[in-house]
Amino acid sequence: MMSKLMSLTEAIQRYVRDGDLVYAAGFTHLIPFAAGHEIIRQGKKNLILARATPDLIYDQMVAAGCARKVIFSYMGNPGVGSLRIVRAEIEAGNLDWEEYSHFSMISRLQAGASGLPFMPMNPTAAGDLERVNPNYRQIIDPYSGNPVVVVPPLKPDVAIVHVQRCDAEGNAHIWGIIGEQKEAAFAAERVILTAEEIVDEEVIRSDPNRTLIPAFIVDAVCHVPYCAHPSYTQGYYDRDNEFYLQWDEISKNREKVKQYLDEWVYGVADRNAYWEKLGPQVHQRLKVGERLSAAVNYGLY
Amino acid sequence: MAEYTSPELLTINAARLLRDGDVVFVGVGLPNLACNLARRTHAPNLVMIYEAGVIGAQPARLPLSIGDPTLVSGALSVCGMYDIFALYLQRGNIDVGFLGGAQIDRFGNINATVIGDYSHPKVRLPGSGGSMEIAAWANRCYIITPHQKRRFPEKVDFRTSAGFLNHRREREAAKLRGAGPQAIVTDIGILEPDENGELILTALHPGRMVEEAKENTGWDLRVSGHLRITEPPSERELKILREELDPQRIYLKGGE
Numbered sequence: 234m235m236s237k238l239m240s241l242t243e244a245i246q247r248y249v250r251d252g253d254l255v256y257a258a259g260f261t262h263l264i265p266f267a268a269g270h271e272i273i274r275q276g277k278k279n280l281i282l283a284r285a286t287p288d289l290i291y292d293q294m295v296a297a298g299c300a301r302k303v304i305f306s307y308m309g310n311p312g313v314g315s316l317r318i319v320r321a322e323i324e325a326g327n328l329d330w331e332e333y334s335h336f337s338m339i340s341r342l343q344a345g346a347s348g349l350p351f352m353p354m355n356p357t358a359a360g361d362l363e364r365v366n367p368n369y370r371q372i373i374d375p376y377s378g379n380p381v382v383v384v385p386p387l388k389p390d391v392a393i394v395h396v397q398r399c400d401a402e403g404n405a406h407i408w409g410i411i412g413e414q415k416e417a418a419f420a421a422e423r424v425i426l427t428a429e430e431i432v433d434e435e436v437i438r439s440d441p442n443r444t445l446i447p448a449f450i451v452d453a454v455c456h457v458p459y460c461a462h463p464s465y466t467q468g469y470y471d472r473d474n475e476f477y478l479q480w481d482e483i484s485k486n487r488e489k490v491k492q493y494l495d496e497w498v499y500g501v502a503d504r505n506a507y508w509e510k511l512g513p514q515v516h517q518r519l520k521v522g523e524r525l526s527a528a529v530n531y532g533l534y
Numbered sequence: 535m536a537e538y539t540s541p542e543l544l545t546i547n548a549a550r551l552l553r554d555g556d557v558v559f560v561g562v563g564l565p566n567l568a569c570n571l572a573r574r575t576h577a578p579n580l581v582m583i584y585e586a587g588v589i590g591a592q593p594a595r596l597p598l599s600i601g602d603p604t605l606v607s608g609a610l611s612v613c614g615m616y617d618i619f620a621l622y623l624q625r626g627n628i629d630v631g632f633l634g635g636a637q638i639d640r641f642g643n644i645n646a647t648v649i650g651d652y653s654h655p656k657v658r659l660p661g662s663g664g665s666m667e668i669a670a671w672a673n674r675c676y677i678i679t680p681h682q683k684r685r686f687p688e689k690v691d692f693r694t695s696a697g698f699l700n701h702r703r704e705r706e707a708a709k710l711r712g713a714g715p716q717a718i719v720t721d722i723g724i725l726e727p728d729e730n731g732e733l734i735l736t737a738l739h740p741g742r743m744v745e746e747a748k749e750n751t752g753w754d755l756r757v758s759g760h761l762r763i764t765e766p767p768s769e770r771e772l773k774i775l776r777e778e779l780d781p782q783r784i785y786l787k788g789g790e
Contacts, residue, residue: 260586260615261601285615286663309660311599312562320658332647334666335585336619343616355624357670358696358708359643362662365652379709409606410586411614467603474598524607 236401237454241427241503244453245271248391248423254281254304256342256389256421257290260412261311261472264464265395265427266290267457267504273297274499283389285338285413286311289463289480292318295328296490297498302329304387306338313477317484332366337384341368342413344386345420353381392421394446395460397469398430399437403451406436406443409467415445424450427457429469441531459508462519470519538767539788540721542775543739544678545571546767547719548632551676557581558630559623559668562600564678565632566593567779567786574774581610583628585664587618596780619664623671626711631672633665633715637690638677640753641731642697642715644669645690652692662694669695674716681720687752698731705731722747724764728756737762 239247249255249272257265269290272280276299282291283304288311294300296318303323308316322328333341340352356371363369363382371380394414399405403426407414418424426446431454437444460466463473463480483489501507508516538546541564548568552558554577560569570593573580582591586601590610597604606612613621622628635644636659646665650656669675679685697715698705705714715733718725724737735747736758748755780786 261599262586262603305661307660307663308658309663311601313598315660323658324655326654332661334662335615335664336624336667339615339619354667355671356708356710357666358699358705358710359666359669359693360696361647361652361693362666408612409603410588410601410612412587412601413615415614416616465603467606472599472601472603477598521603 237403237451238401238431239453239455241267241271241455241457244425244455245275248425248452249277250390251277252279253390254283255391255393256283256387256417257393258284258412258414258417259395259461259464260285260410261288262410262412262464263395263407263414263461263466264288264290265393265460266462266464267460267507268393268425268427269294270498270507272299273494283387285335287316287319289477292316292480292484293494293498295319295322297494300328302331304331304333306333306335310477310481312474313481317481318490331368332362333384334362337369337382339413339416341384341387342416342420344384345388346416349386351383351385353383356380356382387420389417389421391423391425392417393425393427394418395427395466396446397428397466398432399426399428399454400434400448401431401454402434402448403446403454404434404437404444404448405446405451406440407445408443411445418446418450423452425453425455426451427455427460429458429460429466431456457504460504462508462511468521471521473515473519475518536767536769536772538772539786540680541786541788542767542772544719544721545775545786546771547724547739547764548676548678549575549771551717551719552577552580552630555579556629557583557627559583559585559628559632559664559672561632561634562597563785566597567775568678570779571771571774574778575771583618583622585618587613587615589613589622596784619667623667626671628668628672629674631668631675633669633675633677633695634679635665635677635694637685637687638679638718639686639690639697640688640733641700642718642727642733643690643693643699644677644695644697645692646694647692649691665695669697669712669714670710671712673712675712675714677715677718679718679720681722681747681750683750683752686750698727702727702729702731722750732756734758735761737764739764740766
């Protein structure tokens with residue numbers, strides 16, 4: 234077995250380049266904040282940041298000057314309101330953007346992950362997103378003669394995917410909300426995995442249905458406990474809703490945003506230092522109890 | 535008659551629109567409370583589906599976001615983002631969708647994208663998320679919103695999701711599988727589409743006046759010949775909302 238274990242610092246140095254199209258995966262769940270922060274620390278520039286929901290991770294990366302463009306389908310602070318930095322930069326004309334509905338965004342990834350030239354969808358008749366984004370096209374279904382809407386594949390230069398556990402080669406188990414983790418990994422040219430736990434291959438083989446990502450599409454494996462905070466990892470720690478609310482306040486004021494980045498991104502060496510700095514009260518607040526699934530019998534053959 | 539806040543009134547009236555056995559695409563906030571209330575009253579077999587890919591959720595606490603881990607623990611099934619939109623929504627397995635937006639126009643079209651010009655936005659809103667497809671493909675759509683003139687323009691600045699377009703026959707010509715918006719629940723009353731797809735006032739909440747509804751609507755709001763008064767929130771509905779569903783009053787406190 235070939236180990237791909239390396240530090241997150243090394244993985245970002247090796248696999249994220251200025252100007253890359255980056256997809257940091259995770260629908261609310263498993264958002265790889267530690268990787269976003271490392272990209273900021275390394276001063277990457279001119280990135281195209283794609284995510285269905287840019288979330289705070291891209292708000293922070295845009296604030297730090299890493300991005301020239303965002304691709305998204307819902308630009309909000311989930312459950313809280315506006316994503317203030319991305320919104321302000323778009324309104325000021327400083328940031329390019331490309332916009333979809335959730336279904337067309339995930340259809341683009343699905344096409345990219347499947348090696349297809351486009352994905353068809355039934356028409357929605359709304360019309361205006363299709364009018365302003367030339368990537369939406371209508372073609373005629375050759376079988377029925379009815380119109381279908383198509384979108385081209387999304388093929389990130391690099392996908393960053395956080396998982397509960399994987400082996401050193403990159404076979405990864407994921408559970409809970411699985412969003413677009415698998416599609417992002419298969420669509421991308423290069424794949425960086427971050428994991429709460431690195432486990433033996435035997436653990437992966439004990440439950441193969443839970444393996445969403447196979448090692449042979451993975452380039453780097455990084456052991457990064459608490460990588461997702463203030464997002465969460467199902468069964469490991471809770472979503473820090475309090476921080477999502479706090480960011481709404483912080484992001485109203487650019488000076489406060491700068492202070493936040495200085496203290497919590499530039500001011501810490503890595504995720505371990507960040508997690509220690511959060512302190513025991515936050516650790517306690519985000520602890521989750523146990524709710525185990527019933528075991529399944531794969532059978533001895 | 536019991537006292538209640540405006541969000542309580544909206545939630546209770548939205549809950550009453552749900553039928554037992556409905557499969558509902560739920561959003562956070564008031565739609566989530568409305569579904570949970572319906573499940574505890576007249577619709578025990580309601581199935582709650584969240585666009586993050588959770589089917590049959592039984593949240594133990596109030597989720598702040600549609601991707602909250604409490605939705606997953608104890609759910610019937612969890613699937614990926616492509617599957618939830620393709621197998622569940624596009625395939626036609628969703629009875630009810632809840633929609634929201636900054637603007638809703640005379641024919642029930644919704645703007646959740648931008649105020650002003652798209653390329654040089656005056657106000658950039660979050661965008662479609664799931665709403666473009668929910669509006670097209672859920673069998674029935676409901677909207678919960680405060681009744682304000684700026685939210686009800688004659689025509690939306692940007693059509694993020696389709697209501698009846700410019701007339702019911704336009705939606706029918708587009709052959710969308712869903713029937714479109716069926717009711718807009720506001721703090722003044724309820725708007726429903728007439729035979730042309732135009733939203734008209736069909737109900738008032740107790741104590742509210744037709745004039746209030748007209749003054750707070752950006753088009754010449756027509757009134758149904760069968761205007762009814764909604765049943766006031768019952769003690770039981772209020773008790774479930776206050777004691778079980780939102781005891782900290784995160785979503786139900788008044789003042790809006």
